[in-house]
Amino acid sequence: MPVSVAIAGASGYAGGEVARLVLGHPDLELGALTAHSNAGEPVAAHQPHLAAHPAIADRTFAPTTAAELAGHDVVVLALPHGASGAVAAELEATDPGCIVVDVGADHRLADPQAWRDYYGSEHAGTWTYGMPELLHAGETTAQRQRAELAATRRIAVPGCNVTAVTLGLQPGIAAGLIEVDDVVAVLAVGYSGAGKAPKANLLASEALGSLVPYGVGGTHRHVPEILQNFAVTGAAGARLSFTPVLVPTSRGILATTTARVREGVTEADLRAAWDVYDAEPFVHTLPAGRWPTSGATTGANTALVQLALDARAGRVVVTSALDNLVKGTAGAALQSLNLALGLPETAGLPLTGVSP
Ligand SMILES: NC(=O)C1=CN([C@@H]2O[C@H](COP(=O)(O)OP(=O)(O)OC[C@H]3O[C@@H](n4cnc5c(N)ncnc54)[C@H](OP(=O)(O)O)[C@@H]3O)[C@@H](O)[C@H]2O)C=CC1
Numbered sequence: 001m002p003v004s005v006a007i008a009g010a011s012g013y014a015g016g017e018v019a020r021l022v023l024g025h026p027d028l029e030l031g032a033l034t035a036h037s038n039a040g041e042p043v044a045a046h047q048p049h050l051a052a053h054p055a056i057a058d059r060t061f062a063p064t065t066a067a068e069l070a071g072h073d074v075v076v077l078a079l080p081h082g083a084s085g086a087v088a089a090e091l092e093a094t095d096p097g098c099i100v101v102d103v104g105a106d107h108r109l110a111d112p113q114a115w116r117d118y119y120g121s122e123h124a125g126t127w128t129y130g131m132p133e134l135l136h137a138g139e140t141t142a143q144r145q146r147a148e149l150a151a152t153r154r155i156a157v158p159g160c161n162v163t164a165v166t167l168g169l170q171p172g173i174a175a176g177l178i179e180v181d182d183v184v185a186v187l188a189v190g191y192s193g194a195g196k197a198p199k200a201n202l203l204a205s206e207a208l209g210s211l212v213p214y215g216v217g218g219t220h221r222h223v224p225e226i227l228q229n230f231a232v233t234g235a236a237g238a239r240l241s242f243t244p245v246l247v248p249t250s251r252g253i254l255a256t257t258t259a260r261v262r263e264g265v266t267e268a269d270l271r272a273a274w275d276v277y278d279a280e281p282f283v284h285t286l287p288a289g290r291w292p293t294s295g296a297t298t299g300a301n302t303a304l305v306q307l308a309l310d311a312r313a314g315r316v317v318v319t320s321a322l323d324n325l326v327k328g329t330a331g332a333a334l335q336s337l338n339l340a341l342g343l344p345e346t347a348g349l350p351l352t353g354v355s356p
């Protein structure tokens with residue numbers, strides 16, 4: 001029997017990408033597709049890239065209510081920040097047995113004060129973090145997070161920028177090769193990360209020819225989430241300067257993260273640490289001399305990583321690239337869901353992308 005998956009927020013970018021991956025997954029089938037202002041509208045009108053699929057062709061969006069979402073094996077919440085908590089609580093009351101995967105931020109942070117500081121509302125709770133590759137302190141391969149995901153029914157999928165920076169730097173933290181009191185991350189990010197809803201800094205006429213910084217000065221809400229991940233890997237009390245820059249592309253993130261290396265650390269030491277990803281199906285440290293591009297990940301559930309020792313600066317420079325809607329959201333959601341369902345972790349997930 002296929003596993004039924006309902007998607008709340010299926011009219012959005014993240015929900016649409018979850019739907020695309022569910023349609024290509026051998027063990028899953030699409031259940032309810034819900035929306036907010038577009039409830040009652042044809043799915044094909046809002047997700048035209050899915051319209052040719054027979055499971056989509058004649059469907060309309062249902063309203064996002066617990067009654068519509070209950071009765072499925074899995075519910076994926078792809079809602080704006082702050083909207084998941086109430087729906088999740090209603091589901092807990094009406095259908096406690098289903099697996100719920102939240103691709104929004106509501107259940108990611110463990111510290112309620114950090115949530116209030118950065119999101120300005122009440123904390124909804126903390127769920128199992130949906131990053132299978134997250135290294136826990138003392139680990140040489142990522143097993144603990146996988147074990148936690150295999151035992152859970154509630155998954156909080158990481159932020160896309162968070163995934164890029166965490167996967168980029170964590171091998172150096174795990175191996176004890178870097179200082180974490182001065183980590184600097186600058187990210188080039190595509191527009192789809194901001195969702196479909198219109199925003200003042202996202203007017204196409206102004207943005208298409210321009211590079212636009214935002215969330216500058218330590219204000220971006222991904223800062224506490226990245227620091228939380230660094231702490232899991234063994235670096236409590238890290239300091240991070242984080243600056244995203246919108247670039248005129250639809251999908252993709254290229255993060256450049258640098259940190260001071262400890263005295264005597266060589267490039268060979270660093271490369272050996274980043275070989276931790278040899279064991280990973282979706283995260284790859286590229287051969288020396290080849291640098292990741294966001295385009296090489298488009299449509300794939302991959303994250304590509306490369307590093308160099310800047311000996312004059314005494315810093316490691318790590319670049320990491322991913323597709324914000326795949327490894328940064330929907331792919332991570334299904335990878336974590338595969339673990340929770342006891343399916344092969346890689347089932348239904350694209351290893352190859354599209355190019356150019
Ligand atoms: N885009 C990305 O790359 C990533 C997104 N995420 C997260 O995924 C979630 C969805 O983002 P994204 O798809 O980009 O956003 P979109 O704006 O594209 O989609 C938002 C979805 O939520 C619905 N919605 C809007 N307002 C409400 C509300 N008040 N109550 C219930 N539903 C509502 C919309 O319905 P309708 O259109 O019918 O109004 C739509 O289906 C967010 O939490 C985002 O942070 C996480 C990682 C990456």
Ligand SMILES: CC(=O)N[C@@H](CCC(=O)OP(=O)(O)O)C(=O)O
Binds near residue numbers: 104194246
């Ligand atoms: C371009 C853009 O605005 N990108 C978003 C990334 C969205 C994301 O990762 O999702 P969460 O909001 O669920 O954390 C941002 O930087 O806030």
